[in-house]
Amino acid sequence: MADANELLDGPLTEQHRELGATFAGFGGWNMPVSYSGTVAEHNAVRNAVGVFDVSHLGKALVVGPGAAEFCNSTLTNDLGKIAPGKAQYTMCCTADGGVIDDLIAYLVSDDEVFLVPNAANTATVVAELQKVAPEGITITDQHRDYGVLAVQGPRSTEVLEALGLPTEMEYMAYADAAVDVDGEKYPVRVCRTGYTGEHGYEVLPKWDDTPAVFGAILREVTARDGLPAGLGARDTLRTEMGYALHGHELSTDITPNQARTGWAVGWDKPAFFGRDALLAEKAAGPARRLYGLRATGRGIPRDGCAVLRSEGGQNIGVCTSGTFSPTAQVGIALALIDTASGVKKGDQVVVDVRGRALPCEVVLPPFVESHV
Numbered sequence: 246m247a248d249a250n251e252l253l254d255g256p257l258t259e260q261h262r263e264l265g266a267t268f269a270g271f272g273g274w275n276m277p278v279s280y281s282g283t284v285a286e287h288n289a290v291r292n293a294v295g296v297f298d299v300s301h302l303g304k305a306l307v308v309g310p311g312a313a314e315f316c317n318s319t320l321t322n323d324l325g326k327i328a329p330g331k332a333q334y335t336m337c338c339t340a341d342g343g344v345i346d347d348l349i350a351y352l353v354s355d356d357e358v359f360l361v362p363n364a365a366n367t368a369t370v371v372a373e374l375q376k377v378a379p380e381g382i383t384i385t386d387q388h389r390d391y392g393v394l395a396v397q398g399p400r401s402t403e404v405l406e407a408l409g410l411p412t413e414m415e416y417m418a419y420a421d422a423a424v425d426v427d428g429e430k431y432p433v434r435v436c437r438t439g440y441t442g443e444h445g446y447e448v449l450p451k452w453d454d455t456p457a458v459f460g461a462i463l464r465e466v467t468a469r470d471g472l473p474a475g476l477g478a479r480d481t482l483r484t485e486m487g488y489a490l491h492g493h494e495l496s497t498d499i500t501p502n503q504a505r506t507g508w509a510v511g512w513d514k515p516a517f518f519g520r521d522a523l524l525a526e527k528a529a530g531p532a533r534r535l536y537g538l539r540a541t542g543r544g545i546p547r548d549g550c551a552v553l554r555s556e557g558g559q560n561i562g563v564c565t566s567g568t569f570s571p572t573a574q575v576g577i578a579l580a581l582i583d584t585a586s587g588v589k590k591g592d593q594v595v596v597d598v599r600g601r602a603l604p605c606e607v608v609l610p611p612f613v614e615s616h617v
Contacts, residue, residue: 252270252273252274252275253273253274253275253301254274254275255274255275255276255298255300255301255392255455256300256392256452256453256455256456257298257300257392257455257456257459258275260456260459260460261277261280261298261473264277264280264473265280265281266278266279266280266473266475267279267280267475269476271301271364271476272301272363272364272365273301273364273365274301274364276298276301276475276476277298277473277475277476278475278476278477279474279475279476279477279478280472280473280474280475281472283475283477283478283481283571284481284571285472286472286473286474286475286477286478287474287477287478287481287482287571287572288571288572289398289470289471289472289474290397290398290441290443290471290474290478290482291398291443291482291571291572292398292399292470293398293399293400293469293470293471294396294397294398294399294400294401294403294404294466294469294470294471295396295397295398295441295466295471295472295473295474295478296394296395296396296397296404296459296462296463296466296471296472296473296474297394297395297397297473297474297475297478297479298392298393298394298455298459298473299393299394299395299447299479300391300392300393300394300452300455301364302361302362302363302364302393303348303360303361303362303363303364303366303367303370303386303388304359304360304361304367304386304387304388304390304391304393304449305359305360305362305367305370305371305374305384305385305386305387305388306357306358306359306360306383306384306385306387307357307358307359307360307374307382307383307384308356308357308358308382308383308385309356309381309382309383310356310381310382311355311356311379311381311382312355312356312357312358312382313352313354313355313356313357313358314355315374315378315379315382316350316358316360316374317511317514317517318514318515318516318517319337319373319374319377319516319517319518320335320336320337320348320350320517320518321335321336321337321338321501321509321510321511321517321518321519321523322334322335322336322350322509322510322511323511323513323514324350324352324358325511326511327352327417328352329352329353329354329355330352330418330419330420331351331352331415331417331418331419332349332350332351332352332417332418332419332436332438333349333350333352333417334347334348334349334417334509335347335348335349335350335509336348336495336501336506336509336510337362337370337373337374337518338500338501338517338518338519338523339497339518339519340518340519340522341519341522342500342501342502342519342522342523342526343496343497343498343499343500343519344491344495344496344497344499344500344501344504345366345369345370345373345497345518346362346363346366346367346369346370346491347363347489347491347495347506347509348360348361348362348363348370349361349436349438351419351434351436361393363491364388365492366491367386367388368386371384371385371386373518389452390451390452391434391449391450391451391452392449392450392451392452392454392455392458392459393447393448393449394447394448394449394450394455394458394459394462395439395440395441395445395446395447395448396445396446396447396448396462396466397439397440397441397443397444397445397446397474397482398441398443398444398445398471399443399444399616400469400470400471401443401444401445401446402444403465403469404462404465404466404469404471405435405446405448407465407468408424408425408461408462408465409422409424409425410422410424410433410435410446410448411435412446414435414437415437416437416438416617417436417437417438418436418437419434419435419436419437419438420434420435421433421434421435422434422435424448424450424457424458424461426457426458426460426461429457431450431451431454431457431458432450432451432454433448433449433450433454433458434448434449435447435448435449436449439617440479440482440483440488441479441482441483441486442482442483442485442486442488442611442613442615442616442617443482443616443617444616444617445617448462480566480568481568481569481570481571484566484567484568484570484577484578484579484612485570485572485573485577485610485611485612485613486610486611486612486613486615487537487579487609487610487611487612489504489506489535489579490566493548493565493566493579494535494565494566494579494581499565499581500519500522500523500526500531501523502523502526502527502531503531503532503533503534503535503581504535505534505535507527510523512524512527530584531584532583532584532585533562533581533582533583533584534581534582534584535565535579535580535581535582536579536580536582536588536590536607536608536609537577537578537579537580537607537608537609537610537611537612538552538564538567538577538578538579538580538594538596538605538606538607538608539573539575539576539577539605539606539608539612540575540576540577540578540596540603540604540605541593541604541605541606542603542604542605543603544576544596544598544601544603545567545568545569545576545598545603546564546567546576546577546578546580546596546598546603546605547564547567547568547578547598548564548565548566548567549563549564550563550564550567550578550596550597550598551563551564551596551597552564552580552582552594552595552596552597553594553595553596553597553602554586554588554594554595555594555595556595556602556604557602558595559586561582561583561586561588561594562580562581562582562583562586562588563580563581564578564579564580564596565578565579565580565581566578566579567579567596570612570613572612572613573612573613576603576605577612578596578605579610580596582594582607588607589607590607590608590609591606591607591608592606592607593605593606593607594607
């Protein structure tokens with residue numbers, strides 16, 4: 246872990262300290278891990294509402310004549326399938342099909358696309374796009390221009406409505422609005438997105454406005470039996486849903502075909518980064534595929550644990566993420582498993598947890614019901 250002095254601070258570090266947060270480095274940023282405990286925060290999101298500060302996420306603006314067409318020729322998903330006012334999950338790949346980053350693209354117009362990459366990969370994504378941008382297209386790193394606040398849970402709509410923000414939008418749609426805090430208006434972008442598997446929204450205020458907007462949201466969250474939530478709950482929630490985390494289920498060594506994120510690839514498009522390699526891999530069949538593992542014995546599989554065909558048997562894969570599921574009350578993991586092993590849904594495998602054999606059932610995520 247990086248020294249705390251080497252980590253970047255977001256716009257809410259002092260507010261997190263006042264709330265009693267514990268901190269850790271993540272993606273080069275000093276991030277709140279938990280406030281009242283990961284399980285309590287996790288359950289608040291599943292049963293009521295939680296608010297996450299994910300301002301460490303990157304932001305980049307692509308503008309100029311044909312900006313949307315340019316993004317469509319580089320990123321994997323097909324922007325032509327959505328209209329302005331919608332957002333789309335997509336990936337930026339290497340020439341050999343590895344994933345530089347997965348990100349959200351907000352389609353503003355034919356000439357403007359707003360991107361939200363992962364924190365550690367923002368500069369790389371911007372640089373890769375700048376390398377091939379035609380004259381007239383500019384890509385600007387706006388990492389510190391906006392905060393990102395995720396309001397997630399079955400009561401998230403109540404929170405936004407109490408603040409006068411729009412809520413009647415389709416999944417992956419967004420709207421620009423303003424929050425009134427003590428008579429002062431703060432412009433925000435509100436999108437029906439999130440990383441928890443619950444109904445929720447992500448609110449993007451200007452960086453310097455984030456403390457005021459966070460304070461207003463937090464008051465409404467806690468008034469509805471909700472809690473501020475940190476990285477710990479964010480990880481348990483997304484793992485229960487089987488959502489990929491870059492550096493775990495996606496990386497420059499793990500392709501969309503292997504990670505089961507091929508649904509975010511516009512296979513019929515004539516061009517995008519990594520197209521030829523990904524089409525060839527898809528046709529041949531990937532050498533490994535992502536599965537879920539649900540422990541059938543006592544124990545918790547963890548990132549990096551080997552997956553065996555049987556106790557003491559052949560090594561057939563590796564866990565990419567693992568945790569205890571507060572909702573299902575069982576150990577769960579995501580794992581890349583060799584296709585040559587013949588393993589399929591419903592099979593039994595063994596995870597080597599520090600030399601102890603943990604029997605697991607092979608499943609396809611999510612591990613709990615989605616409410617997005």
